[in-house]
Amino acid sequence: MNPAPSVIVFTVLSGLGFGYLAMLGFGLVPVAGWGAFFAWGLGYGLAVAGLVASTFHLGNPQRALLAFTQWRTSWLSREGWASVLTLLLLAPQALSDWLGLGWWRGFGCIGAVMAFVTVGCTAMIYTQIRAVPRWNHWIVPVQFLWAALTGGLVLAGAGLVPAMASALLALVLVIGWRIGDGRFAAVGASMETATGLGAIGTVSVFEQPHTGGNYLMREMIHVVGRKHAERLRQIALLSVGLVPAAALVFLPAPLAVSLAAVSHLVGMAAARWLFFAEAEHVVGLYYGKR
Amino acid sequence: MTALPQSTEKKLGLVIDLDTCVGCHACVTACKGWNDQGYGVPLSDQNPYGADPSGTFLNRVHSYSVQPEEGFAQTINFPRSCLHCEDAPCVTVCPTGASYKRAEDGIVLVNEDACIGCGLCSWACPYGAREMDAAAGVMKKCTLCVDRIYNETLPEEDREPACVRTCPTGARHFGDFADPESKVSKLSAERGGYALMPEMGTKPVNRYLPPRKKDRPQEASLLAPLLDIKAGGFAGWLDRVLGKIG
Numbered sequence A: 001m002n003p004a005p006s007v008i009v010f011t012v013l014s015g016l017g018f019g020y021l022a023m024l025g026f027g028l029v030p031v032a033g034w035g036a037f038f039a040w041g042l043g044y045g046l047a048v049a050g051l052v053a054s055t056f057h058l059g060n061p062q063r064a065l066l067a068f069t070q071w072r073t074s075w076l077s078r079e080g081w082a083s084v085l086t087l088l089l090l091a092p093q094a095l096s097d098w099l100g101l102g103w104w105r106g107f108g109c110i111g112a113v114m115a116f117v118t119v120g121c122t123a124m125i126y127t128q129i130r131a132v133p134r135w136n137h138w139i140v141p142v143q144f145l146w147a148a149l150t151g152g153l154v155l156a157g158a159g160l161v162p163a164m165a166s167a168l169l170a171l172v173l174v175i176g177w178r179i180g181d182g183r184f185a186a187v188g189a190s191m192e193t194a195t196g197l198g199a200i201g202t203v204s205v206f207e208q209p210h211t212g213g214n215y216l217m218r219e220m221i222h223v224v225g226r227k228h229a230e231r232l233r234q235i236a237l238l239s240v241g242l243v244p245a246a247a248l249v250f251l252p253a254p255l256a257v258s259l260a261a262v263s264h265l266v267g268m269a270a271a272r273w274l275f276f277a278e279a280e281h282v283v284g285l286y287y288g289k290r
Numbered sequence B: 001m002t003a004l005p006q007s008t009e010k011k012l013g014l015v016i017d018l019d020t021c022v023g024c025h026a027c028v029t030a031c032k033g034w035n036d037q038g039y040g041v042p043l044s045d046q047n048p049y050g051a052d053p054s055g056t057f058l059n060r061v062h063s064y065s066v067q068p069e070e071g072f073a074q075t076i077n078f079p080r081s082c083l084h085c086e087d088a089p090c091v092t093v094c095p096t097g098a099s100y101k102r103a104e105d106g107i108v109l110v111n112e113d114a115c116i117g118c119g120l121c122s123w124a125c126p127y128g129a130r131e132m133d134a135a136a137g138v139m140k141k142c143t144l145c146v147d148r149i150y151n152e153t154l155p156e157e158d159r160e161p162a163c164v165r166t167c168p169t170g171a172r173h174f175g176d177f178a179d180p181e182s183k184v185s186k187l188s189a190e191r192g193g194y195a196l197m198p199e200m201g202t203k204p205v206n207r208y209l210p211p212r213k214k215d216r217p218q219e220a221s222l223l224a225p226l227l228d229i230k231a232g233g234f235a236g237w238l239d240r241v242l243g244k245i246g
Helices: A005-026 A033-057 A061-068 A075-099 A106-127 A139-156 A160-187 A191-195 A215-220 A229-250 A253-277 A282-287 B026-035 B120-124 B162-166 B183-191 B233-245
Strands: A202-207 B012-017 B059-067 B074-081 B099-101 B108-110 B172-176 B207-209
Touching (some): A005 A033, A005 A075, A005 A106, A005 A139, A005 A253, A033 A061, A075 A106, A106 A139, A139 A160, A139 A229, A139 A253, A160 A229, A160 A253, A191 A202, A191 A282, A191 B059, A215 A282, A215 B120, A229 A253, B026 B059, B026 B074, B172 B183, B183 B207
Antiparallel strands (some): A202 B059, B012 B172, B059 B074, B099 B108
């Protein structure tokens, strides 16, 4: 699949933003006054920036509000509702923390749970697609949710917990790649099943249906992005796992958190690039490509 | 609504005969021609006369080489378009309700006025039946020529999809698969019509007819006796001598 910058920015930033908002909602970050204002501002900023980025790849963004209508069937629509509800539910908590009103944390806790529901909905947009075997597996929501939780913990402060979460995220990524690498074969789609000509013999492309490119090839048969897959996997593992974990344990708090957060962002961007670039759509089979 | 209908009264679709298709691309052209001027926004082209032309099409014709375990490879032309699936994943993923499957005849359509161009339906389709129009930013797909098949201003013989109407070899057939007595149902049953990628769980309506068995073994070329040349005279002597030396 095409690793479009808009979807990578969207999933990385909103994942981190909602993860951090959840930490703030649960009251796990000791902030008050202007500190709280900036902390909540960062959470809202990341989440909203991600959501705004997601509209950049729309062909007709002026009709985006219609996307709230089909929540009964569509994960994309559910994600829209979940994200708006989360941002609204957390607003009283943010206000209370900033102005020191000391309100009951009910809204914060429900909003925090909704933040993870939102990330889960984002993951399901991809997981539901059977035509992309690598995505069509429960490990995808696990990866998205764990990445959001880790991001939130890293931003929330230094210590052993975010360090361990970061190390575990690296493990979750490795498990995801191991599972993902075998998914296409496990589903059993091939040029023979795609064309139904397997009963006659082995199918190969004799001639392509068109000499130029088309939407399908640009969007779903994007092979260029996989070229440096191995190197990117190493970068992702170092950046989301080792660097933040080491920084959070050994460095003084403010430096540790900023270094770990930046490293986490870089690593997640690499991991998400691979999430799209390595995902092979079965339509490629018609073109003799993966 | 992007919920799929429980069942549809009719199941309109195509039978594509891979035995008769000669890969002339007339259906591709007819489809593009008709859908350039009727239903929805036109199918645009980008840089059509330049170095890197590209465009939106609802029907593409692939050509495959199929190698049996024994004997020569076979060339099979393979038109690919929307299969109007009963369990269409492209419909349920749509966040706006633009994608829908009609309860009356099972045709899968896009309401372009509600399409935000997110592209998710094209991801959900295993068959590459949907292409985003680069000019209009909305999703285009086969409508089964919904503006022809019910169009009473057209002569009756023209009330079928443009691809079917134009096919010079009669490799495409249009009809109702819900009726076991329809032409397409019988043809599919008779010739072993099959669905594409059943493992995707989409329950396509369209059926493909496999190529018929060749009526004579491919090894027995008509030219075989002429190819078995025995050299005589000087060439024959040379052949024998060189054979011994070698």
